[in-house]
Amino acid sequence: GMPRRYSDYPDAYTTWNVISTIGSTISLLGIIFFFFIIWESLVSQRKVIFPIQLNSSIEWLQNTPPSEHSYSELPLLTN
Structure with missing residues (x-):
C-alpha cells in the first residue's frame, strides 16, 4: 500500500479519490x-x-411520584 502522506496517487485511485472527496x-x-x-x-x-x-399525562396527575406498585392496574388517561 501507499503511505498516507503522498501528494500524488496513481491514476488507478482517481475514482476512489473523487468519491472520497x-x-x-x-x-x-x-x-x-x-x-x-x-x-x-x-x-x-x-x-x-x-x-x-x-x-x-400521568406524571402531572400526582404531586410527587407514586410509590412502586401503587396501582393495581394502569390508570386510563383521557384528554
Missing part, C-alpha cells in the same frame, strides 16, 4: 448546516407550539 464535502456541509440550525434556534427563541410535556 465528494463524501467528505457532503459531511462538511452537513456539519455546517447542523451548526447553523443550532445557532438559528438559539438566536430566534421562538415559542413552542406543541409542548412535549402534556398536562394530561
Whole structure:
C-alpha cells in the first residue's frame, strides 16, 4: 500500500479519490448546516407550539411520584 502522506496517487485511485472527496464535502456541509440550525434556534427563541410535556399525562396527575406498585392496574388517561 501507499503511505498516507503522498501528494500524488496513481491514476488507478482517481475514482476512489473523487468519491472520497465528494463524501467528505457532503459531511462538511452537513456539519455546517447542523451548526447553523443550532445557532438559528438559539438566536430566534421562538415559542413552542406543541409542548412535549402534556398536562394530561400521568406524571402531572400526582404531586410527587407514586410509590412502586401503587396501582393495581394502569390508570386510563383521557384528554
